[in-house]
Amino acid sequence: MKSQLQFALLFAVSSLIVPFELDLFASEINQKKSKIELIEKDLAKARNKVLADREYSLNKKVLSKDIDVLIKPYQLAAEKTPDWWSEKQAYDMSFVLQKALNNYSGLNVSLEKTWEERILEKENLPNNKIKSGANNNEIIITPIVEDFKFQVLNPKTRGIGLVFISINSKTCVNETFLSTRYVFELPSDSIRLINDIESKELLVKKKKGSSLNANLLVVGAGGGKFKAPEKPVKEVIYNSIVDSAEGLFCSLTDNKNCVEYYQEREYEFPTVEKKRKKRKDKSC
Secondary structure, three states: OHHHHHHHHHHHHHHHHOOOOOOOOOOOOOOOHHHHHHHHHHHHHHHHHHOOOOOOOOOOOOOOOOEEEEEOOOEEOOOOOOOOOOHHHHHHHHHHHHHHHOOOOOEEEEEOOOHHHHHHHHOOOOOOOOOOOOOOOOEEEEEEEEEEEEEEOOOEEEEEEEOOEEEEEEEEEEEEEEEEEEEEEOOOOOOOOOOOEEEEEEEEEEEEEEEEEEEEOOEEEEEOOOOOOOOOHHHHHHHHHHHHHHHHHHHHOOOHHHHHHHHHOOOOOOOOOOOOOOOOOOOO
16 A cells, blocks of 8 residues: 555656656656657667768677666756756656667666656655665766757748749748767776767758749738748757767777767857848748
8 A cells, every 4th residue: 555655646746847748758667668669769760860871880799798887867067958858858868878878789788866766766755676786897977968959040032023923932940959978987996088978969950831922013912821840859869869879889898980980070060140130030
């Protein structure tokens, strides 16, 4: 009876404190297998897109002994808090990162704490999880969200006038940018030096539309409703995590060519539009 009461309280608390759900699935506890499979499917889709054209090669069977890795919840260091961010999302993203790293053999990856354990902790409820002893060989990774930006660019419009009518074509464009950093904490007796891994993902989405306008002498009538592409928050997060997991694996296994790629690559950044005196077109 007592355990049932604790579960009911846990469910009620979790439903109240989650303001916005990105459906990243924070933990395996009480989750259906289909949800875990969906995460794996989304990660595979992101890998095919993000990692397809890399020039370096990975040898995933070079390790003679598994490397123990502990992932902390994501931290937020951005100047502005994204509208999708919450404490739960910090744990959700770490769980997805764990799943992404599980794609690489030779890594024994665990989470510092699950979201459910965090809820029990906040509500001073007992946690039945058996705590293992301290692992002195564990490498701790602290993921940090350093920047997030979403913007809708001023639409590009082209038109053709035919005396009494005009045809307009418009392209709506939005940009989603996510910058993350991963900090390593090595065992006290380690002589290795592992630099931070950075990931900066820019997603550009475009959507075209057209309208037909009737020109009645001076006054115009008609028009069209232009709708911008949806905000791809989940997609940019998965792309970023997949990119980061590859870099983390390369750093942990000392893959020099891969690490060099992450250190020297150039990034794309959001567009900086010129300020215009005329009113901005908000039709997108």
